[in-house]
Amino acid sequence: MASELARVANDGLAEICRKYPHVFPSFVAALPLNDVEGGIKEMDRAIGSLGARGVQLFTNVAGKPLSASEFRPIFRRMAEYDLPVFIHPMRGPNFPDYAAEKASEDEVWFSFGWPYETTACMARLIYSGLFDELPQAKIISHHMGGMIPYFPAKIKLGFRQIFYGTVERNPVAEERRLKKPPLDYFKMLYADTALGGEDAPTRCGHAFFGTSHCLFATDAPFDPERGRALIADTLKGVQALGLAEKEMNLIFAGNAQRLLKL
């Protein structure tokens, strides 16, 4: 069922790309993850026959973390293709924020739960050794890396590190046998600029990931004006970085062209 839905979705996206190649030069494929082998077959079909240049996964698979070893073949195969994995958050109001409650209220699950999901997913992928195994893996974290750029200090200083480590030695990273300091791996991630165009956050995200790891994106059409506000605002937010034209063009197009081999 999931396999069939993914096929229908990918066929549809491929058709749109064939019809409007000047607007949609390519697409990223959906994969059924309840069947990893089937997911890889669909990946091969979408990339090999339909012209997809990446895949989009969600931060969890029916509640399981993407870092689970059963999903690692997906990342391995994408690293072989040398094409990016886009990771989007997935969480609903049924994920409570308080132990005494059964649901998340006031849309906290969306406003802040989504960036939290993205962040937890990236942390778990990193601590699972993803980048030691696949240093060429290209992971694109939506919404400018979730919480990562605002909390490099929390990445640099773990909880047990405070009490049992040193400035250089993080006990959890050692247990996980990571080869580099955790922060180095977080800097290997890519991020899109979908932060609603806010100046200071966009600058904070850019400071963390750097020009070469930022890709323009907007979250359109998801605003009450069918995306017009998000596109205009995000353009302004990226322009407000005040970068040289050449650098700006990398964020708007060059980095995506490079990663997606367009």
Place this chain on the structure above:
Amino acid sequence: MASELARVANDGLAEICRKYPHVFPSFVAALPLNDVEGGIKEMDRAIGSLGARGVQLFTNVAGKPLSASEFRPIFRRMAEYDLPVFIHPMRGPNFPDYAAEKASEDEVWFSFGWPYETTACMARLIYSGLFDELPQAKIISHHMGGMIPYFPAKIKLGFRQIFYGTVERNPVAEERRLKKPPLDYFKMLYADTALGGEDAPTRCGHAFFGTSHCLFATDAPFDPERGRALIADTLKGVQALGLAEKEMNLIFAGNAQRLLKL
């Protein structure tokens, strides 16, 4: 039991302040929240007799949100005193990040769960109408407001607002009968600068809260050098804001002196 522990803690802090008044001009009191009436008695004793100039609460009370109506008398009484409520995150590894798991792994509960807790707590307090009822309430959110300064766009554009609202109309805020746009209330919060001294995040937090709502703090002694690194780094981070000396002094001392009536 909680009442007795709070009394012992507050007596101890008061004693330290009496012994070293040039270093510790005052303290903020711990309150037992399993007994709100007893909590208010301890608040009155700590502020009235011991010289406390605020209270410190945690983001949840045994799993219940601070926004629950049973805790509102605490906020009301603190507003009468016109003294600040400091709110610190509280979450352990027993709070899982994935529906299929029983615990949080790789210290995600700490590194990112704490700022998420702070953010969820602030959102719930705001949507519960705290600032409409008590516009003079002074709430200090630790760690530069958690995720708030990186995600003003997510505060401005709620989930149902995308589909059923307009740029101005947020259905959840309307259901909660908030008098102002949600973002206006988030701007009423105060924040401390405990972000480990990272330049870009500190600038992002300052851009959101403004000089008058930022108070210097460091998380010392919680680093492997007993706080020396955190103090030095955070000083540098705040100085890197490049503010005029008068503004800088507000963050380092003036704002705290004003809020704590020192």
